[in-house]
Amino acid sequence: MGIIRREAEITSKLADKARAEVFFIKSNEVRMNEKRYYRSNEAANYLGVNEKTIRKWARENLLQYSRPGGKILLFDKRDLDAFIEKHRSGGNGVVFSS
Numbered sequence: 341m342g343i344i345r346r347e348a349e350i351t352s353k354l355a356d357k358a359r360a361e362v363f364f365i366k367s368n369e370v371r372m373n374e375k376r377y378y379r380s381n382e383a384a385n386y387l388g389v390n391e392k393t394i395r396k397w398a399r400e401n402l403l404q405y406s407r408p409g410g411k412i413l414l415f416d417k418r419d420l421d422a423f424i425e426k427h428r429s430g431g432n433g434v435v436f437s438s
Contacts, residue, residue, distance in 0.1 A: 376417050376418075377414045377416055377417070378420070379414065379415075380412070382415075383420055386420055387423070387424065394413075395413070398415075403419065403420075403423055404416065
């Protein structure tokens with residue numbers, strides 16, 4: 341009976357280790373798939389507002405952006421997150437809830 345119990349313990353530990361490795365791999369895949377830069381329509385979706393609003397905020401220097409090649413607007417996710425934190429309380433007429 342001791343050998344069977346020991347085998348069950350080893351099997352259980354191996355299964356736990358395999359589950360932990362799968363979780364680690366999946367969490368790294370999620371991080372790798374996160375975008376750092378968003379186009380204006382993606383930024384609008386991220387903030388839950390209309391794309392025109394994003395462009396207005398960029399024009400009014402309320403939201404940082406870059407314009408590589410002078411064409412599209414790109415918004416850094418970190419800047420979008422900072423914008424959310426700054427305006428969470430409802431300052432400047434912008435209200436975000438968590």
